Amino acid sequence: MGLTATKVQLLFVVLAVAGLVATVWVWPRLSSRTWPSVAGRVGVLALNQILILVALALVTNAYFGFYGSWGDLFGTDDSTAPILPLGAGAVVGQPGLVRVIGSRPVLVPKAKEGRSGGRLEQVVISGPQSRLSTPAYVYLPPQYFEKKFATTRFPAIVALTGYPGDARNLITRLNFPGLVAKSILAKQINPTVLVLMRPTIAPPRDTECVDVPGGPQVETFLAKDVPHAMAGAFRVGTDAGSWGVIGGSTGGYCALKLSMRHPDAFSAAVSLSGYFHALTDVTTGDLFGGSRQLRDENDLMWRLAHLPAPPVSVLVTSSKRGESDYRTTEQFLKAVKTPMQAASLILPSGGHNFATWNRELPEALPWLAQQLHAPAQPQTRLTAAQRPRPRSSAASLASSARHRRGSGRRTRPRP
Template identity: 55%
Template sequence: MGLTSKKLLVLVIVLAVAFFVATIWLWPRLSRQGVKPIAGRIGLLFGGQMAILAALGLSINSYFGFYASFADLFGTNQDPGQVVDYTAGGTSGKDGLQHLSSQGVGVPGGGSPEKAGRIDKVQIKGPKTGLTTPAYVYLPPQYFQKGYSRQNFPATVILTGYPGTAESLITRMKYPQTATEHIQQGKMQPMIMVMLRPTVAPPRDTECMDVPGGPQVETFFTKDLRQTISANYRVGNASQNWGIMGDSTGGYCALKMSMRHPDSFSAAVSLSGYYNTHNDPTTGDLFGGSKQLQNENDMMWWLKNKPAPKIWALVTSSKQGEWDYSRTVAFMNAVKPPMQISSIILPSGGHNFTTWNREVPSALDSLSQHVTQ
């Protein structure tokens, strides 16, 4: 049973209930003095508390999608399984892409790629950085239709928060399902989406930086990922062909990488993203003692001290429930041409999937209009 298995969650809940019943039933017998009765009482209390905490932790992880497996939780290496060569559009696993599996999109007609699109699970190894990460690639229905067989499509990178799981973008955020429905309804143009988490050197939170002496995550996203996807799918490699979107840490990464690399991404959406990063226990030393590097990863500093990038960006927050509302307003006010800024500001909403699910449909529609074929 895996970390996200419902069977494991049910088993732990049953165990917690069993400890509760056992405590009530056996407590009178263990009320005497002596080493064994005291040890029994301690065991029942400790076991019950641990079972309750485990059930609570598994429930929270299942809802928010923090960790996909025990190996992910403990930071150990995870075997990606048997890999087969991938062929798409006449290519054969170019630039480090390997195909793991394919699945339908969970909408009516989802079994037919021509009607609902397809989701490919792939493994990407960056040719420049050597970083390797799993990802999901959503292909719109038009990708498989004869009338579009020679057409390139725009693409968008979709990022989770930290630590996050790429699966949550499908199961919780429902990006592919929303895209297919909105494409069918004419609300957004057909667009490829590459869905993954920003943590490509787990368990470290690199904040999508090229860490001095460490993983070159920014280069992976701005160079390797785009090059690999463009080599294996029908999408261009120019900045106007690419957007980037994410929530929380993924939102910060999306905004930062588009502002710092407008030659890589011409459009960005930051759902409840923040505007600067710092060192903490999950990141380790990101700046190598360089104040300049720290400044350059602060987007407010960037707006004040660097030329405005020629990009479009959408930021979201809520007046009640989000701690970054005032920073978001300050950021929007600091934007100067040629950068364009849009926003979704909710009256209320916390830093969670429920809030982001309210924002994703409109954000996707707008983003699709700011990337081209």
């Protein structure tokens, strides 16, 4: 059974409860001062602690999605996916880099009868430059399948989890497809494609989306291979103006960095409780091969202070109470200079968790989609009725955010 299987969680919860009941029954029989009785009491207490800790760890892991499998947990999952042709539907770029392994409809609650929410494709994306591959999900809006949009290309957003993360959490815990489908049906945003994935491309190592010298080239995979592979398999735009990136925690840092270091690939980014420089610990190892220059280039505050500002738009989120990165987020915003544009969504309170991000996404995700332009359409254009309703960035954030400039870093909580 899988690490996150409900049966596994229930089994250890039942064992933990049974251990406590057994302890009540056996404890009087171990009350003497003999060595066997003392050893028995120590053993019973140790067994109870182990069962309780394992049960808590399994439930917590399933809730936050730290590890998706036993191989992921123990670092033995080194499997890769072959590069297989997708078949019909390639538009531009190199075909055969995305393999579709499953598909299902996206349902939108309270949608009018006959109104589709689009489809969610389970895929494996392979990168020719980085030689990496990863499982992911691709959300296709309902317009993607309509005859009048048969030659239309769509803007795209890459959504990233934290570390180690599980791409399914972007669906089950944060409902990215449902939020985008609802916004499209409400004409708040143009039809947009989503690429849902985790930044842990070389598990169990946390690469912080860095091209590690002599190691995994994760930045190349995310900034170059993913847009290239998507353009060869789906009708998405190929210019930076039609691509955005969003992420939470480690994914938030990656989102900002990818847009700032690769404005030729992404024109806008959202960081949900992200930080501003690559963290290093036992999970990352040496990310920079001893190079101070490479370390600085991956420090977003250093980039703002020493390099020309990139022509991108970013939104950063935090909370005045509950998030450790609030002050550094303010510093980041203050350091931003033109042509880079920055906005903030600051909650009065909220922790570093899915509950907080679920409060921010209904504002942050439409904001990101509104920064992107639809790729040039040679044959099909949206009618006036199909265009999204005007909605300024300031208005979309006014209820829960304030706009100002600022920067930062944070401690390492990682749901």
